[in-house]
Amino acid sequence: MDPALEFHRQQTRRQFFGQVGLRAGSIALASLMGREMAYSASATSAVHPPLPGLPHFAPRAKRLIYLHMNGAPSQLDLWDHKPQLKAYFDQDLPESVRNGQRITTMTSGQSRLPVAPSMFKFQQYGQSGMWASELLKHTSKIVDDIALVKTVHTSAINHDPACTFVMTGSEVPGKASIGSWLAYGLGSESNDLPSFVVFTPSFPAASQAQALFTRMWSSGFLPSRHTGVALRGQGDPVLFVKNPPGVDASDRRAMLNALGRLNEIHHARIGDPEIQTRIANYEMAFRMQASVPELTDLSRESKATLDMYGPDVHRAGSFTHSAILARRLIERGTRVVQILHRGWDQHNNLPKLLRGQIEDTDQATAALVMDLKQRGLLQDTLVVWGGEFGRTVYSQGTLTQDNYGRDHHPRNFCMWMAGGGVKGGTVYGETDDFSYNIVKDPVHINDLNATILHLMGIDHSRFSYKFQGLDQRLTGVEEHHVVKPLLA
Numbered sequence: 001m002d003p004a005l006e007f008h009r010q011q012t013r014r015q016f017f018g019q020v021g022l023r024a025g026s027i028a029l030a031s032l033m034g035r036e037m038a039y040s041a042s043a044t045s046a047v048h049p050p051l052p053g054l055p056h057f058a059p060r061a062k063r064l065i066y067l068h069m070n071g072a073p074s075q076l077d078l079w080d081h082k083p084q085l086k087a088y089f090d091q092d093l094p095e096s097v098r099n100g101q102r103i104t105t106m107t108s109g110q111s112r113l114p115v116a117p118s119m120f121k122f123q124q125y126g127q128s129g130m131w132a133s134e135l136l137k138h139t140s141k142i143v144d145d146i147a148l149v150k151t152v153h154t155s156a157i158n159h160d161p162a163c164t165f166v167m168t169g170s171e172v173p174g175k176a177s178i179g180s181w182l183a184y185g186l187g188s189e190s191n192d193l194p195s196f197v198v199f200t201p202s203f204p205a206a207s208q209a210q211a212l213f214t215r216m217w218s219s220g221f222l223p224s225r226h227t228g229v230a231l232r233g234q235g236d237p238v239l240f241v242k243n244p245p246g247v248d249a250s251d252r253r254a255m256l257n258a259l260g261r262l263n264e265i266h267h268a269r270i271g272d273p274e275i276q277t278r279i280a281n282y283e284m285a286f287r288m289q290a291s292v293p294e295l296t297d298l299s300r301e302s303k304a305t306l307d308m309y310g311p312d313v314h315r316a317g318s319f320t321h322s323a324i325l326a327r328r329l330i331e332r333g334t335r336v337v338q339i340l341h342r343g344w345d346q347h348n349n350l351p352k353l354l355r356g357q358i359e360d361t362d363q364a365t366a367a368l369v370m371d372l373k374q375r376g377l378l379q380d381t382l383v384v385w386g387g388e389f390g391r392t393v394y395s396q397g398t399l400t401q402d403n404y405g406r407d408h409h410p411r412n413f414c415m416w417m418a419g420g421g422v423k424g425g426t427v428y429g430e431t432d433d434f435s436y437n438i439v440k441d442p443v444h445i446n447d448l449n450a451t452i453l454h455l456m457g458i459d460h461s462r463f464s465y466k467f468q469g470l471d472q473r474l475t476g477v478e479e480h481h482v483v484k485p486l487l488a
Helices: 003-010 013-036 041-045 083-088 139-145 159-168 178-186 249-270 273-296 303-309 319-331 350-374 445-455
Strands: 063-069 122-125 130-133 146-153 196-199 336-341 381-386 390-395 406-409 413-419 426-428 438-440 465-467 470-472
Touching: 063 159, 063 178, 063 319, 063 350, 122 139, 130 139, 139 146, 139 350, 139 413, 146 438, 146 445, 159 178, 178 196, 178 336, 178 445, 196 319, 249 273, 273 319, 303 319, 303 350, 319 336, 319 350, 336 350, 350 381, 350 413, 381 445, 390 413, 413 445
Parallel strands: 063 336, 063 381, 146 426, 196 336
Antiparallel strands: 122 130, 146 413, 381 413, 390 406, 465 470
């Protein structure tokens, strides 16, 4: 039996017309080839070239480092200073504040919703006088470089859909992540490293951690070559990149050349674009055999730099180690680096657990911004810090003067940005006296995504991909706006 003949004999009507469409499309493709040749020689020779016409305008930031604190940091204990709450300690949250808004099943069954003021001291820092918690000993030193948004809000009230929303602009799984959008649209300056790299570092053992799903760095409906490449913290940074024993680089090169020719023949037959993705991934893996060991070698970093990041800088898989590698990646041309740090879901024992999370991340977060600034990279590198929602002002479970927990709160939370095109020392938006409702300048999560794209030189309303009959966008189909007061 001839497999090819059998395939054509059994194909459905839908498959037949799909194949016809591909062949007809090749005619249109041929007519467009002249237009493709108009690209610059540097763009066509790049492993990760940008889309034609992008960026839409001169970007303020060329690279993005996204620090996602998975589990939802408490805005009340870190950034949203509410000194008047001490007078309400252990009093029921007024119904006029809650106003019938939904809460999770984890606290909806409580007989009371007692107000829990933060037990941590706040003070003003920097020339801007930005308020910050005593926990942020290191981040408080960079407040004049950051723009703090106190009024980010989302519609998701549980972790998985909220994380999906933050990273893809939608609660519906299957959409492309922000890193994939940027890798797809802007490409990368590196031919030897992925355009989009992801770290999922270790976190304190006592933390209440949520699962991470690959959809947070997936390319979704975009070509799969734009999915984030996760670098592991233990063992080989990337599995199966090294040659097995007895196989040298020339053997691998010969094998990839032969495999590439076979894949090109297969692509010419059926036209599946994922075959081109497979070829590109094999080639990138070959290049990473040399580039990844050089990337992870910190021996040439100065002692002053390593000390600035802190004692965990040499512990592979730590947040600190991931932070310095993030800087090294963007130095080498990677477009987007994402660090997802777990353990911020503090439903009980918040004071102790939050301290642990801050100790694990605070010094390295500040060091990353300062390191970028010292090297002249911060002016065109955008750093974003935040979670998927905030925490409630009322306590979940037992409330005492020095112990409490907080439930999920999507109505307002804090995020900050620093670097390329951001107005440092800015505080945007205001919440009510209970950090429960927004009273001034709300910022939807997709307003923030539109702002990130704008800083990267992209008009979010013109950046789309046709899928399922829609012009899909990171910012969705509803109207969203760039938050211009955050721009320098």
